[in-house]
Amino acid sequence: MSGILTVVDAHKRFGGIHAVRGVSLALNSGELLGLFGPNGAGKTTLFNMIAGLYPPTSGRIELASRDVTREPAFRRARAGIGRTFQVCRPFRGLTVAENVLAAIPPGSGVGDDRARAREILDAVGLLPKAEDAAGSLTLGMLKRLEVARALALEPKLLLLDEPLAGLTASETSDLLGFIQGLKARASIILVDHNVRQSLGVCDRAIVMDAGAVIASGSPDTIRRDPGVRRAYLGESAA
Numbered sequence: 001m002s003g004i005l006t007v008v009d010a011h012k013r014f015g016g017i018h019a020v021r022g023v024s025l026a027l028n029s030g031e032l033l034g035l036f037g038p039n040g041a042g043k044t045t046l047f048n049m050i051a052g053l054y055p056p057t058s059g060r061i062e063l064a065s066r067d068v069t070r071e072p073a074f075r076r077a078r079a080g081i082g083r084t085f086q087v088c089r090p091f092r093g094l095t096v097a098e099n100v101l102a103a104i105p106p107g108s109g110v111g112d113d114r115a116r117a118r119e120i121l122d123a124v125g126l127l128p129k130a131e132d133a134a135g136s137l138t139l140g141m142l143k144r145l146e147v148a149r150a151l152a153l154e155p156k157l158l159l160l161d162e163p164l165a166g167l168t169a170s171e172t173s174d175l176l177g178f179i180q181g182l183k184a185r186a187s188i189i190l191v192d193h194n195v196r197q198s199l200g201v202c203d204r205a206i207v208m209d210a211g212a213v214i215a216s217g218s219p220d221t222i223r224r225d226p227g228v229r230r231a232y233l234g235e236s237a238a
């Protein structure tokens with residue numbers, strides 16, 4: 001497997017707040033990495049450093065062996081980092097297909113844009129809804145549309161920020177199955193609060209607390225880690 005993302009000793013300070021403290025991680029091609037931790041652990045800050053919204057205070061970020069640490073978000077997006085946001089903000093008055101078309105970069109030169117939009121919608125299971133107004137979709141479908149818009153950039157790495165928030169139990173297991181299927185198209189980092197269910201689809205996971213990594217490894221390693229059980233899953237976690 002080849003390396004898609006490498007983060008080396010990343011720190012982020014906001015004035016007196018040390019939000020991310022020396023985080024290192026490596027993600028291989030086709031891997032799904034879970035990133036977990038309680039509120040304020042530093043997950044979003046780490047995401048934003050990987051996506052290029054915040055420069056790290058120190059440390060290095062490489063995408064497919066290329067140092068992107070000082071590159072702005074739009075360049076990283078072009079280099080292959082796609083992301084979704086916790087709150088879906090589609091163009092509600094446009095159709096589902098038009099939303100995906102709007103996310104395809106102009107002059108991408110990858111054939112006919114409408115055909116590409118339909119291929120992406122097919123991949124996320126929204127082709128039957130292509131001509132519906134985006135505003136008419138259920139929350140579960142809106143999350144898929146959010147992923148479809150990120151896929152329009154043909155990312156090597158997909159950052160999913162709390163995609164399960166607000167979903168019902170059946171929508172959650174539906175979306176997790178879908179996310180697992182996305183590994184064929186991109187490597188994925190998944191941030192979510194639903195650790196128990198999310199771990200079920202992850203190849204590996206890291207858990208942060210107060211800016212630092214407190215555990216990393218296979219889902220089983222994470223489930224058994226006493227620090228994780230105490231700090232996050234609760235003493236009674238199975």
Ligand SMILES: Nc1ncnc2c1ncn2[C@@H]1O[C@H](COP(=O)(O)OP(=O)(O)OP(=O)(O)O)[C@@H](O)[C@H]1O
Nearest residue numbers: 014017018019037038039040041042043044045046
């Ligand atoms: N732009 C900012 N300016 C100042 N402090 C910030 C900023 N962004 C995050 N922080 C602080 O950094 C710390 C980590 O926050 P972060 O949002 O990364 O945590 P999180 O793990 O994503 O939490 P949540 O699960 O609640 O989204 C918190 O103390 C937060 O208040």
